[in-house]
Amino acid sequence: MQLNPHYAELNESYLFSTIAHKVTEYQNAHPEADVIRLGIGDVTLPLAKPVIEALHKAVDEMGRKETFRGYGPEQGYDFLREAIQGYYADRGVALELGEIFISDGAKSDLGNLLDLFSVQNTVLVPDPVYPVYVDDNVMAGRTIRYMAANAENNFLPMPDESTEADIVYLCSPNNPTGAAYTKAQLAEWVKWAKAHHAVILYDAAYECFVSEEGCARSIYEVEGAKEVAVEVCSFSKIAGFTGTRCGYTVVPFAIQSEGQSLNKMWLRRQTTKFNGVPYIVQRGAEAVFTEQGMREIQQNLDYYRRNAAVIAAALDEAGVWYCGGKNSPYVWMRCPGNMGSWEFFDWLLDTAHIVGTPGEGFGPCGKGYFRLTAFGDAQRTQEAAERLKDALATL
């Protein structure tokens, strides 16, 4: 056999392994140092009580012959699809049940959706960004173009007359920058996509953090977006499902090309290559949308939001430029004193015993920037903010 030749074109990502290596080395040399980790985008609060109760109940059902569930619908149970439909309806977005597909997480769908498109398509990816968009397309041999996200455009690149692509990734609120598009900005993207017969893959994994007026939580808040945009979302950040694995993808009926329906193709893909999300997990996800579930989940999100505010306040006080932190659990700061990302990483670890993520790990435009996350413990984040402020004051 011949292997897929494009795997050899992938860049090995050493970002998180290099970080882990550097931290271990530092701790071995300074065993007394109390290191605080604000590097990884993983949640730390446990699942909400209504979710835990729903999971237990579903486990019990699986243990009795009368209530046992075997194969479920590949696209997810209607009880969960209806709950998601309601979640969108509350924000004025009308979705058909058949447009909602339950998945095991955004990462899977962001990769698998590409099966539906020609390998001849050109892809447009923001820089910096979540690295899998690039890798997914390198694996398939597609041509990738980058659009620069930088301080000049507030890390929110927009299309202009020269923008050409078949598939565009938008991630808002963005990982790693925390920047969030407004509805008006997304309307420009939708208009551009229609004019260029392009499709937008809209990653809304962090939508639950949007709190500023005017910022969009779904691209479907824009009229006509259903003709050009697929929206991928997840329970990972809204409900702490990073280890519980559930997400959803909206593939509108209105996306058509060459007489084919993208929705129908995705249904065919999923029924052929996927067997659905565990019944137990879908029941847990359903509980997120109950009144009590939403209340508890908002408390968790507020906990992380307060962490972000604490980090942001420290940077404000130190007079350091940053974005994110308001509609996002990520704070994206400019490295002080013209330090490079890795230089700042070493300096911050050594000076304040804080671990963050160097911006250039997310793309060349991330050079000179640094990501801090708000997913840590509140008290430790408070402590980190104090140390950060003190350290920056010495520069």
Add this chain to the structure above:
Amino acid sequence: MQLNPHYAELNESYLFSTIAHKVTEYQNAHPEADVIRLGIGDVTLPLAKPVIEALHKAVDEMGRKETFRGYGPEQGYDFLREAIQGYYADRGVALELGEIFISDGAKSDLGNLLDLFSVQNTVLVPDPVYPVYVDDNVMAGRTIRYMAANAENNFLPMPDESTEADIVYLCSPNNPTGAAYTKAQLAEWVKWAKAHHAVILYDAAYECFVSEEGCARSIYEVEGAKEVAVEVCSFSKIAGFTGTRCGYTVVPFAIQSEGQSLNKMWLRRQTTKFNGVPYIVQRGAEAVFTEQGMREIQQNLDYYRRNAAVIAAALDEAGVWYCGGKNSPYVWMRCPGNMGSWEFFDWLLDTAHIVGTPGEGFGPCGKGYFRLTAFGDAQRTQEAAERLKDALATL
């Protein structure tokens, strides 16, 4: 954008929808008829007690901050990989931990593994067979060849000098025929694959049903198989996980081509496009391999085995040719009186009120054959066997 042109080449599968339609129509016309369904390959017994307990325990862990789990390793937790390693070791097959990947089921991996191979590769698929092997490759635009499985080769096709392919699917015990390769037969396939620089995708989803001496439960029982075979397996049938979703795939380190390691490529694919199986589900799967778990699961398998024996005995008595039923939950019978598969379907529904699956739904060589499954309720299966015997006696 341009869509993947190969989706338009897929044949729509109407098999199970046609069956459902015919059954509904029959029941509307004959509301008094007590229809028994032996058509679908889904389990009916609940999850075993040790699995249920492990699931509850893991749910509790997810509800407490100290024991909460976020992102896990994409390739699965070591506790489960070690349990699988032990399961193979008990049969004399030595696997490295890094060769075992936990998945959300065999269907996903059987499709996703194809990402690793060139689209220029030619694929060899048995006929009849589980339909997704064909669809997965049509979607990618690969050339597909078929090898006839029929009564002459006991539904176990073997390679000869003329056999040419880059990728070969073997499914043993087979769905739908229930035929199982012996170790000696698999050794011939391994020899052929080595000589032709081909890879074997070995679907072992039904290995737990193997009970006859000489039949293989893993292709790795054959020496040298690790250089040419990937083995895909699942908890669906061994432990009733069809709605709980967990499986595993073995990608040996020894499979190399053009200086690339297939194992390394698969790890890269999974870390990029997958985020692992729910922690809770992995704890449930781990419990399958405990002493009590194995004992209870064997009781369930024996329950289904008795169902298969009951169906087989009815066919023996009626003098109807069949295979399967011994190492498999499927009984694959020749339709009596030269009836076609659909003709027999209608006749059996009308005469005995039994629903089965017409063989031609699995490929042209399935014409004139019929699949019955042993996954039903014991009492109902007994009743169906009686009716089947009586009906066949009238011919």
